[in-house]
Amino acid sequence: GNSVTQMEGPVTLSEEAFLTINCTYTATGYPSLFWYVQYPGEGLQLLLKATKADDKGSNKGFEATYRKETTSFHLEKGSVQVSDSAVYFCALSDRGNKLTFGTGTQLKVEL
Amino acid sequence: DVKVTQSSRYLVKRTGEKVFLECVQDMDHENMFWYRQDPGLGLRLIYFSYDVKMKEKGDIPEGYSVSREKKERFSLILESASTNQTSMYLCASRAPGNNSPLHFGNGTRLTVT
Numbered sequence: 483g484n485s486v487t488q489m490e491g492p493v494t495l496s497e498e499a500f501l502t503i504n505c506t507y508t509a510t511g512y513p514s515l516f517w518y519v520q521y522p523g524e525g526l527q528l529l530l531k532a533t534k535a536d537d538k539g540s541n542k543g544f545e546a547t548y549r550k551e552t553t554s555f556h557l558e559k560g561s562v563q564v565s566d567s568a569v570y571f572c573a574l575s576d577r578g579n580k581l582t583f584g585t586g587t588q589l590k591v592e593l
Numbered sequence: 594d595v596k597v598t599q600s601s602r603y604l605v606k607r608t609g610e611k612v613f614l615e616c617v618q619d620m621d622h623e624n625m626f627w628y629r630q631d632p633g634l635g636l637r638l639i640y641f642s643y644d645v646k647m648k649e650k651g652d653i654p655e656g657y658s659v660s661r662e663k664k665e666r667f668s669l670i671l672e673s674a675s676t677n678q679t680s681m682y683l684c685a686s687r688a689p690g691n692n693s694p695l696h697f698g699n700g701t702r703l704t705v706t
Contacts, residue, residue, distance in 0.1 A: 514692045525597075525683055525697035526636075533692045571636070575691050579624045579643050580651075585635035 484509045488572050488584035495562055495591050503557040503587045505572035513576035515548055515555040520569045520586070529570070562591045599684050599698035606705050612671040614701050616684030624687040625667035626695065627659065629680040636683065642667055674705045
């Protein structure tokens, strides 16, 4: 079956530091890949997506590249801000109607 | 923008009560979902619906049922609430297609005492 594995959190960074949150996946077909963000007290929001190998999704300074050879979709940002503190979820969609989610990675950014 | 609205942000119910969680979406999406979110467990799918009056069990359907009488509305029902159903409940909708993202509501935090 499909699965998504994310790095354990929490990840604590200083403001302006470089961020990487690792995500790897297992899928039977050719999935679409997503990153969602959840700010405190809110639902999940789509951050970015990529639908085929070598695609790069980007939004709000965040980027992730769909790497089929390593089955990865790591989230990166060059300079984080305190306002980026949130929980980040990696997810895949591979046929059918459902998305498979990772367990989430909490990011804390400090001044 | 897609809007998914959950009727309550916070809900406190007693053990044994019947609980209704309501969700409405405004983008004519065929697919709607109910998840629960618990610390350390991520998001777990309870039920989903791919059309009016159609439903499928997700990963953890026990203790829950759903209703989809209209395309825009998807209700989650706890027939007899128990303390282990204290959780954050998230509703989502999605257009057809592998590339379509899920659109989430803001969640309902349910406490069963």
